[in-house]
Amino acid sequence: MADLIFYNKVVSLDSRIHHDLRVNPQGGYAFAAKTNSVPVVGIEFADTSREYPIAFVKAQGGVFLPVALLGLREDENLFVDGEGRWDARYIPAFVRRYPFVPAEAEQGEVVICIDEAAACLNREEGEPLFAGDQPSAYLQNMLNLMREYQAHAQRSQEFCKHLQENDLLVESNAQAQLPDGTAFNLSGLFVVDEKRLLALDKEKVHALFAQGELGLIYAHLMSLGNLQRLVEKLGTRLQG
Template identity: 35%
Template sequence: MVDKNTAPKDDGTVRPMPLFYTNPAPLDSKRHANLALKKNFGFDYASDVNAVPVNMIEMPQVCHFYPIAFSPDENATPVAIMGLRDNENLFVNNKGTWEEGAYIPAYIRRYPFIFSELPGSDQLTLCVDINDKVTEENGEQKFFDTDGKPSALAQNALEFCKSYHAAAQQTLEFSRYLAASGLLVDRKAEIVVAGNRRINFAGFRILDEQKLTQMDDKDFLEWRKRGWLPFLYAHLFSGSQWQRLTRLLNEKLEKEDSKKK
């Protein structure tokens, strides 16, 4: 399935596989005539990651549930922090269920679909991560109907990926501007949890609130003109969610300790 939107030209460099994806392939009505999405495959695929990228437009929702930080590279990608230890998402339980009531970032909801640019083409193509955990042959939720046309499921996935792609492009502009602004600072955190255990958390950047308040009027008005101020404040508000992560980890550690007794 191909979208009419165009993507940036491929520069020939090898890019790593996107987070979660192992075998993304373009959906094809002939090759995948009987392929279907498994029902209720859960969130096990996200259970061992402690941070995921978020788009700028969802930061006002994300800030109510997760701390928002920025990657240390020149892109300064905004990410939602979901765990304090490596390979641990505190919002997914051992049944593959997300914590009730918590906002689920679009990057996670998009899976197993993703846009990709085919070699020799500048069009975005809808792909699906084909693996036994999320797809099956002759299942109920097929990607194509008997006439070889995209099913409602595939059409909805295409529209979602189109919206996600547009939001991601806006986010890239925002985050690169932020990275060049000098407002970000490297951050390290030491968090004390149950049993007086200490966890060191590093490798991310946050907004320096003092630098923000001292910004000159011209720069401040530029941020306002671009409509980006609410997203800076969403990041600042999200700082209170570190306490939520600490609470969730303490609850998990207490359960683990009780099982050992």
């Protein structure tokens, strides 16, 4: 199962237990207010790069994972305000799928789970999860989203593997500084080294291009300019 940030009570979705459960789609994003990064997958890079910096973090087993940076401080998402509203044109799929999450059961089967502690769940109003013992149209759309996400997550793992094989990832030594002089060291983040990328031989560059990964690399590099946006948003929040 994916890193369960902002999930608290995850159980398998069961029509017998959850037959009358509903989701309030207008429940807001307060659940993600203390999350300063979320995983993203390759198909999201174009949209994500217009809003957030994309970096890579080292996960369990030494594998790398692409993430959208949402804040500069621990436990702070600069895109969620005090009313639980998300201030950006694009919201990562990892966030949009909440309160659902796929989990891999025995023999590789994917099981859909739900956070029973989610504030958006109730039994009075909102979108029903089931129509009888079958998934509702709303739930079916969420199931489709998660299946697509899982497929793209696997492709993103291959992308990160290729970055490692080509020795393109380096630890970032970036710093962010507020107008008042307060500095933040962005440690534990990895970025593509553009000099190493330009030094690759033609065969390796062509392989990245043929796999659709060269565009992802440049979307990542372009997204790093959004670090300044995080600095500005934090400065505004501290002043307010």
